[in-house]
Amino acid sequence: MRPQINLFNPALLPPRPFFQFRTMLLALALIALALVAIGAFVQSATARYLEVAAQSNARVTAREAQLRATQASLRLPVSDPKVTLELAQTLAALQRLQRVESSLLQPESAGRGAHASLRALAAASGDGVWLQRIVLRGPALALQGYAQEAVLVPAYISRLQAQPAFRGLSFGGFELGRQRFGTGEKGPEALSFELSSGAEEATP
Numbered sequence: 001m002r003p004q005i006n007l008f009n010p011a012l013l014p015p016r017p018f019f020q021f022r023t024m025l026l027a028l029a030l031i032a033l034a035l036v037a038i039g040a041f042v043q044s045a046t047a048r049y050l051e052v053a054a055q056s057n058a059r060v061t062a063r064e065a066q067l068r069a070t071q072a073s074l075r076l077p078v079s080d081p082k083v084t085l086e087l088a089q090t091l092a093a094l095q096r097l098q099r100v101e102s103s104l105l106q107p108e109s110a111g112r113g114a115h116a117s118l119r120a121l122a123a124a125s126g127d128g129v130w131l132q133r134i135v136l137r138g139p140a141l142a143l144q145g146y147a148q149e150a151v152l153v154p155a156y157i158s159r160l161q162a163q164p165a166f167r168g169l170s171f172g173g174f175e176l177g178r179q180r181f182g183t184g185e186k187g188p189e190a191l192s193f194e195l196s197s198g199a200e201e202a203t204p
Contacts, residue, residue: 029115081150117141128152139180141169146179148189171195 114136121134129152133144147153152175161165173196180189 014144068097099112116165120160120165124156124159124163124166126156128150131157141195142173143165143195144193146192148190150191153191157195169197171197173197 117136118134121131125131128148129145131143131145133142135142147156157171161169173194175194177192178189179192
């Protein structure tokens, strides 16, 4: 029997190439799956971004509409001439009251104080005579009032001059008239008089 010698040695075979057909197909399949996954991720992220952008635009539009509505409600009102006139009249009345207050607070050393003059006018008052207007300006005095009878006016002047605050006071202006109250010719009638002292005309 002839002996057989096996000369096959796997180590002596040439190496197989790394990129075989099946390996290449598998690699291409993995790459395709990776591209599909990346595309799906990018598409999902883009959709979320577009949704957030649309919500942001909607909020901005709503805020702009709210801002325009607020600006429209904050428009300055048109000045009313009636309100301006009433304000001017109120300021004028306030200034008159301030002048009266300043006159009332004058000390006695500055001359005949307004408070002393008012006390003297109150003390000289009597029945049948009432004053409608009193003007004090320094030493000057102006009175306007009514009397039931003409003889009551000289008596009132005598009582007024007898007061210490008006001692030596002389009236340079004296006017008499008639004043009817009410409507029609049957209304009550009284004697009106105006007295003024000093050369200067007193103002309220």
